[in-house]
Amino acid sequence: MDKLLTAIVDDHPIVIEGLKTMLQNEENVQIVGGFGDGESILFYMKSNQVDLILLDVTLPDINGMDLCQMIKKESLSTVILILSNRTERSIIMQTIQNGASGYLLKNSSIDELRNCIAEVAKGNICFSKEVIDIISRPSKNELQGRPRLTRREKQILILIAEGKTSQTIANDLFLSPLTVDTHRKNLIQKFEVKNMAELIKVAYEQFIL
């Protein structure tokens, strides 16, 4: 098997150097360069093949999620492995949704890194142990502080998210618009939000929608 042509994208030169050192003796990896921002890796990819990208999500110019998409647009076969300090589950999930094949925290061991590189090279999706914990563990504020919605409230919430007005919803459900307004009010109270926009946001964050 040919070595994986591997690029490192991180705005900390130290991290780049560290990774280079850690990976220089790997049999299946060949570092083709370190890049400090999104622009430069995208530019490099226009004229060079890259099989694997070790990518930090926080970059000066482009955010990691967007960069993932751009990289995949440039070359679908390039595999992206995220190396980041960010431990928010939403960030992890979003990078995967945007085309990354794996996610490691920066404090991962060389073994985990090695293992993940092997897995993603095979086409699998791979996370470090710590990341799996984050993904699997329903966070306190997601499970605990999650308001209980009645059937009607849930139903109306969905219709609100579809952009419908109280009037329209009332017609759909054969209710008075005033009733729908009451449910709106109750939803706002239950979720402790200021308006419908914020309501939809937290509903998404808490996976109710």
Added chain:
Amino acid sequence: MDKLLTAIVDDHPIVIEGLKTMLQNEENVQIVGGFGDGESILFYMKSNQVDLILLDVTLPDINGMDLCQMIKKESLSTVILILSNRTERSIIMQTIQNGASGYLLKNSSIDELRNCIAEVAKGNICFSKEVIDIISRPSKNELQGRPRLTRREKQILILIAEGKTSQTIANDLFLSPLTVDTHRKNLIQKFEVKNMAELIKVAYEQFIL
């Protein structure tokens, strides 16, 4: 190693039987029962240990995402492996976010199933090849039809999602409220939505928020 006490939850008896047959000769798996709905597995778990659940997302009583959470609430150590026909990426991601450790399509081979069971039992997250494709491939309507937002628009979108009014946003950004209104208007046009609630919804669906 002890055998994994494994429950099958699916509303099609044929699927339950098929899985039982497929897995009866596995060394590390012991089927403890088949369940046709969410209630019955939750009830069973109250008095019996279950290590692994093979779960269909579409059930008559409770939807798969919610059931995942309930199962994890009942027993955090129980590992959930989704077996489903649903190929929507959002469903796959949501089950994982809700505590599932893997996702297979029902037409997966016995080898893939065997492999995934082994992986999730080790604490890893595992998908079948087809599922990986779904997750990794940015779908047309997500990449293509995604409106390009300017920096300002994105910034204002975030503040709107926080429940702020035009007035408040204007204060935050040292702008005229009228300017903020213009950006609102442009956002509504770009996303082709009817109001802010729907805007936040599609922004989430397209991973912009």
Added chain:
DNA sequence: ATAAAAATACCTAAAAATCAGGAGAAAAAA
């Protein structure tokens, strides 16, 4: 340098949502 895109600001009116109360009927739970 010039064209295009983005950001800024304004106007008028109508429509819709939010706030702050209350109150009766139906359904579900204890």
Added chain:
DNA sequence: TTTTTTCTCCTGATTTTTAGGTATTTTTAT
């Protein structure tokens, strides 16, 4: 069978958003 929750509808005032526009200044890209 109570009790509690949910669902329903109401008044009235206020705030905010939405839907048409127009138009100037700054940035950005060619």
